[in-house]
Amino acid sequence: MPEKPExxxxxxxxxxxxxxxxxxxxxxxLIAVVQSVIALIFAGVLIWREIINAENNSIASDAAxxxxxxxxxxxxxxxxxxxxVAAALSQYRGKRWGRGPIVLLQVILAASSFQMMSGGAVxxxxxxxxxxxxxxxxxxxxQSNAWMELHYAPRRRG
Numbered sequence: 001m002p003e004k005p006e007x008x009x010x011x012x013x014x015x016x017x018x019x020x021x022x023x024x025x026x027x028x029x030l031i032a033v034v035q036s037v038i039a040l041i042f043a044g045v046l047i048w049r050e051i052i053n054a055e056n057n058s059i060a061s062d063a064a065x066x067x068x069x070x071x072x073x074x075x076x077x078x079x080x081x082x083x084x085v086a087a088a089l090s091q092y093r094g095k096r097w098g099r100g101p102i103v104l105l106q107v108i109l110a111a112s113s114f115q116m117m118s119g120g121a122v123x124x125x126x127x128x129x130x131x132x133x134x135x136x137x138x139x140x141x142x143q144s145n146a147w148m149e150l151h152y153a154p155r156r157r158g
Contacts, residue, residue, distance in 0.1 A: 025091060033085055036088070036105075039080075043073075113132065
């Protein structure tokens with residue numbers, strides 16, 4: 001009786017390499033990494049300000065925990081944007097799970113950009129909005145959608 005050829009489905013040790021993403025996915029991933037690195041640098045600045053005990057006049061609280069607002073914010077930023085970096089790098093390497101977090105980040109940044117512009121930071125608001133729109137256009141580009149569809153095709157066949 002002839003032996004069946006081993007496939008990745010029959011042999012978990014033989015995993016198929018992920019499909020290489022198109023340039024549109026890679027570009028959107030790089031935009032998300034740059035945005036996240038900027039946020040992580042800001043988190044580092046917040047930690048540094050906590051270390052040197054810098055005064056923050058924008059905090060209107062007498063509570064003892066008010067001294068930890070910078071560190072707490074930095075921790076939150078590190079968790080959120082660290083996840084985005086992991087998602088973007090994963091997607092850049094050909095895995096599909098990174099798309100959702102990247103899209104969510106772009107929507108949040110696009111909305112935040114309008115707050116920045118109305119608050120007087122027009123240049124930064126336009127820059128953030130432009131980067132978010134470009135990332136969304138790249139991630140929903142027909143090439144990107146076709147690549148994502150290839151990941152799901154084997155599951156549909158059953």
